Amino acid sequence: MRIATWNVNSLKARMDRVPEWLAYARPDVLCLQETKLADATFPHMAFEALGYESVHHGSGQWNGVAVLSRVGIEGPVMGFADGDAPDQDTRIVTARCGGVLVSSVYVPNGRSVGSEHYVYKLAWLGRLRRHLEELTGPTGPAGPVAVCGDFNIAPTDADVWDPAAFEGSTHVTAPERQALEALEEWGLEDAFRRIWPGPALYTYWDYRAGDFHEHRGMRIDLVLLSRSLADRASWALVDRNARKGKLPSDHAPMFVDVDL
């Protein structure tokens, strides 16, 4: 099973590129973030024509997440299933695809350390863990689980182009990394890192100042797999070609292949 994730930074602006990439990479599952669409305008039919069922959770203008699957979509859940009040934003959608519980997540950016947005980011990551506990039940992470998306966290200093440039910034702080580690302690693994343990393999580059061409990037888009899946991960790639050319997103798509 090929499990992919891509922050498209507006699906409307990327409707040439996303179908093209689906035809090229043929993922079994593709998690999208920042569709910036309301549910009513999500192009389910365009993906259906390519063999993909889809589920979307969005309110328009900002955020918005989707799961596309050609191995089935069952039991979609919009937002958190932790029983708490609905999230203020549309940042997570979950469904079972080919037997795997898949969540597409767009973790809040945090904006600046200590801001209310940063507090929301850390709380959101706590809710994500409780959401997964609720949906997996007594089986927990022993079952097949994939949490894919833009985490807005660089797991280690090897995941940013220059750690010194990020001092005092979000995405690299200890509390953010600890929130990610809490998910790993629950039973998820950064599958790309297992395949490619080396540094400087990024998924995001700011549009500004020629960052992409100067290799000033960050690895913040992750596929977290439960142990039974991670043990079967055989290949992973970031498709940097999809960050080039006309009208790219500021994120590249990445995927992990799992031998099921």
Place this chain on the structure above:
DNA sequence: ATGGTAGAGCATCTA
């Protein structure tokens, strides 16, 4: 690196 660009939608907000 303290500006720069892109996408939302029409004045700014978000990243």
